[in-house]
Amino acid sequence: MVTQQEQTSLSEKVTAHVSRGIVVEDLNAWYGSLQALRHISMTILPKQVTAVIGPSGCGKSTFIRCLNRMHEVLPGARVTGRVLLDGEDIYAPGVDPVHVRRRVGMVFQKPNPFPTMSVFDNVAAGLKLNGLRAPGNLAERVERALRQAALWDEVKDKLKQNGAALSGGQQQRLCIARALAVEPEVLLMDEPCSALDPMATGRIEDLIRELKERYIIVIVTHNMQQAGRVSDMTAFLMMGDDRAGQLIEYGPTGLIFTNPKDHRTEAYITGRFG
Amino acid sequence: MKSPGKGWRVLLRRPASPGDWLFQGAALLAGLSLVGVLAAMAASLLETARPALTAFGLGFLFSSVWDPVREVFGALPAIYGTLLTSAIAIAVAVPVSLGVAIFLAELAPRWLRTPVSFLVEMLAAIPSVVLGLWGIFVMAPAIYPAEQWLERVLGWIPLFRGPIFGGFGFLTGGLILAIMALPIITAIARDAILTVPPAQKEAMLALGATRWEAISRAILPYARSGVIAAGILGLGRALGETMAVTMVIGNGYLLTGRLFAPGNTMASKIATQFNEASGLEVNALVELALVLLAVALIVNVAGRLLVRRAVGRVPWGGR
Amino acid sequence: MDSKRTYTRRKATNHLMTGLCSLATLAAVGVLLLVVGYTIVKGIGYLNLEFLTQTASPLGEPGGGMRHEIIGTLVLVGLASLLGIPIGLMAGAYLSEYGGGWAGSAVRLVADVLTGVPSVVVGIFVYVMLVRPMGTYSALAGGVALAIIMLPVVARTTEEMMKLVPLTHREAALALGIHRWRVITSVVMPGAAVGIVTGIMLAIARIAGETAPLIFTALGNRFGFAGLDQPVAALPLQIWRYAVSAYDTWHQQAWAGAFLLVMLVLVISLLVRWLTARRYG
Numbered sequence: 084m085v086t087q088q089e090q091t092s093l094s095e096k097v098t099a100h101v102s103r104g105i106v107v108e109d110l111n112a113w114y115g116s117l118q119a120l121r122h123i124s125m126t127i128l129p130k131q132v133t134a135v136i137g138p139s140g141c142g143k144s145t146f147i148r149c150l151n152r153m154h155e156v157l158p159g160a161r162v163t164g165r166v167l168l169d170g171e172d173i174y175a176p177g178v179d180p181v182h183v184r185r186r187v188g189m190v191f192q193k194p195n196p197f198p199t200m201s202v203f204d205n206v207a208a209g210l211k212l213n214g215l216r217a218p219g220n221l222a223e224r225v226e227r228a229l230r231q232a233a234l235w236d237e238v239k240d241k242l243k244q245n246g247a248a249l250s251g252g253q254q255q256r257l258c259i260a261r262a263l264a265v266e267p268e269v270l271l272m273d274e275p276c277s278a279l280d281p282m283a284t285g286r287i288e289d290l291i292r293e294l295k296e297r298y299i300i301v302i303v304t305h306n307m308q309q310a311g312r313v314s315d316m317t318a319f320l321m322m323g324d325d326r327a328g329q330l331i332e333y334g335p336t337g338l339i340f341t342n343p344k345d346h347r348t349e350a351y352i353t354g355r356f357g
Numbered sequence: 358m359k360s361p362g363k364g365w366r367v368l369l370r371r372p373a374s375p376g377d378w379l380f381q382g383a384a385l386l387a388g389l390s391l392v393g394v395l396a397a398m399a400a401s402l403l404e405t406a407r408p409a410l411t412a413f414g415l416g417f418l419f420s421s422v423w424d425p426v427r428e429v430f431g432a433l434p435a436i437y438g439t440l441l442t443s444a445i446a447i448a449v450a451v452p453v454s455l456g457v458a459i460f461l462a463e464l465a466p467r468w469l470r471t472p473v474s475f476l477v478e479m480l481a482a483i484p485s486v487v488l489g490l491w492g493i494f495v496m497a498p499a500i501y502p503a504e505q506w507l508e509r510v511l512g513w514i515p516l517f518r519g520p521i522f523g524g525f526g527f528l529t530g531g532l533i534l535a536i537m538a539l540p541i542i543t544a545i546a547r548d549a550i551l552t553v554p555p556a557q558k559e560a561m562l563a564l565g566a567t568r569w570e571a572i573s574r575a576i577l578p579y580a581r582s583g584v585i586a587a588g589i590l591g592l593g594r595a596l597g598e599t600m601a602v603t604m605v606i607g608n609g610y611l612l613t614g615r616l617f618a619p620g621n622t623m624a625s626k627i628a629t630q631f632n633e634a635s636g637l638e639v640n641a642l643v644e645l646a647l648v649l650l651a652v653a654l655i656v657n658v659a660g661r662l663l664v665r666r667a668v669g670r671v672p673w674g675g676r
Numbered sequence: 677m678d679s680k681r682t683y684t685r686r687k688a689t690n691h692l693m694t695g696l697c698s699l700a701t702l703a704a705v706g707v708l709l710l711v712v713g714y715t716i717v718k719g720i721g722y723l724n725l726e727f728l729t730q731t732a733s734p735l736g737e738p739g740g741g742m743r744h745e746i747i748g749t750l751v752l753v754g755l756a757s758l759l760g761i762p763i764g765l766m767a768g769a770y771l772s773e774y775g776g777g778w779a780g781s782a783v784r785l786v787a788d789v790l791t792g793v794p795s796v797v798v799g800i801f802v803y804v805m806l807v808r809p810m811g812t813y814s815a816l817a818g819g820v821a822l823a824i825i826m827l828p829v830v831a832r833t834t835e836e837m838m839k840l841v842p843l844t845h846r847e848a849a850l851a852l853g854i855h856r857w858r859v860i861t862s863v864v865m866p867g868a869a870v871g872i873v874t875g876i877m878l879a880i881a882r883i884a885g886e887t888a889p890l891i892f893t894a895l896g897n898r899f900g901f902a903g904l905d906q907p908v909a910a911l912p913l914q915i916w917r918y919a920v921s922a923y924d925t926w927h928q929q930a931w932a933g934a935f936l937l938v939m940l941v942l943v944i945s946l947l948v949r950w951l952t953a954r955r956y957g
Contacts, residue, residue: 199578373855376857380861384773391790486912491715495710
């Protein structure tokens, strides 16, 4: 018999899982002694695509790399602050980045499939890490991931082919499938289309719109039109006088682009500086 | 890096001075002297080995008799010794070198990398005879109790059967070759690992891999051909080694699988036997040198080609 | 999704494998320290003025030194350098400045092939070419053998270093009206000087420690340098002979000789590192 208390906390947990998203609290990041991000705080909600825009060097990439604890992989890199994924701080002491990265997936700027592996093995790479060996189960999940990445039809007969033998756009969708195969809660995308042609870009943008129902998506882009097409919320980052990136403005994409509150946002959007 | 060779002709608008012709001639001569040395080497060794070649034919490679009195010579035990000690050397050196290479390229803190690299390079610079001296008075006495223990516990396996010769034999020879091969395998493997694009490691880490999983599943497969080339060049180094092996391998000439038995490699047989040899034995030893040369050259050239393709350059100690 | 047992196993594997890599490094460094350490400890005890200035004592008697051997090695290295450095430099210049075509590629291949020749084979070759016709072992033969080992190494490092000098340097000099050969000798080679010198230093360190080729060429000589056409003593040769002998005093001297060789190599390696860092750091 479940007590009233347990009942409440159970239902809290259920709604909590769906509604809490990512809460960034006072995030600061350094490369050695150089501060790259200063006092970033924002809430990223589920079922939405959040775009991070800003001029070159403002720290957009650094920011999203802090969301899956990839920033600290670089020697001398350091992070302070809290990032709550579904209520739990991923930077709490004792938290293993390995766990964080399973729940927060990443797609990189240049497609980087593993060239020594087949298409199938590329997608399965993350699954195999966790000892998922039963071949039937593996094949099922690989297919599911490839379907979600809108790549299945194109590669279903070529699963044994080398992963790097695909076209650029296909490679990037392969990397998306690879990230999705481990069923993360979040998908971080660092300028995923900047190395692709317009057609491939369009396909990936369609994909993003589909994926946002199941995953929290954060996309870094230097292309404002893309941000406008694809995202629901937009965050504008800019370098301060101390060369550290700061969150200037964050809000619904439509508002940011038509009626920005900060003059710096307006200047960037109207193209007055790069 | 492209040689400026072709670009020169575009730059030259003036007729060349006599000094230019002289210098170019001298430089060409110097370059050709290298070719001359190699050609002379091949020719003279072949010529001097001829009496033995005609006397024994191909059987030289498969016979085990070395009898200066009856003037019958067969190289098989020496060839076998070379192969066995080299196999032991590679079997031991490759895993250890790989570990060091991974440590230097991926695991070590920045400040530790240069000093450790330097120390490993120093290992390559130690003269063979010094390592052999150390082998006689430090390594062999240390290995002896280990060999005795192995013989006691595992002596039923032919590999570990006695008698034991105080720590001298094939095993010790192989181990000392491992020490000599380690630096070059480490250097090339480390370069191969450093050539792997960081995006590969990042992709694996972003999937939730541990550090080792990123290394073993993303980095090492990518660097595979470079690592293999490293092993081949290490083998080439081991094949060409003389003094250190000679000093610890004992002096046997039997075909045996016993690791603790004394033996000879092609190089050690030549080194110990040549100065006392006369008559047909001299020709036979020169033929042995020819076989050694052929084997070493094939392995080294193959290794270099592979390294150039996999890593782009060969680290230069000349060795 | 992710069972606790699997995770623990993965973590354990991670620790184990990274630990093994550290262990391997410890082993490698440890071996080096053991070798150098033993050489220093065992060698320095016998290293005194007597060792450096005296010749060998009669068989088995205590005392004595390796003066002949030290001088012999100096003679052999000097001879080898006399032959190997100039030809090596010019061959390197050929490969760098004129070696763009098929002939250059062929010479380059030959140089690489030569570095792969086992040193014992070089010794046999020089025996056949010089010792047999001359009818005697000789310092000349030993020097030639060491020169052959040195030559391709010096040639290739000289080439690599000269290629690092930017093309613009050559263009500027030519534009000033300087002849091509002067450009090479006065602009390119000085520009690559540090790299060339360090390459030569490393080659010298290597041949100073070579033993095998000397067995059949220089042979060794208990009476010191007796002329280029006579056998001559050499430090590594004598270390070998003392090491495999039955006498403790000779073993001690072997360690002392080894100490000298190791010190030479250490000093040259450090010097090379320092020079390289200065130039490019």
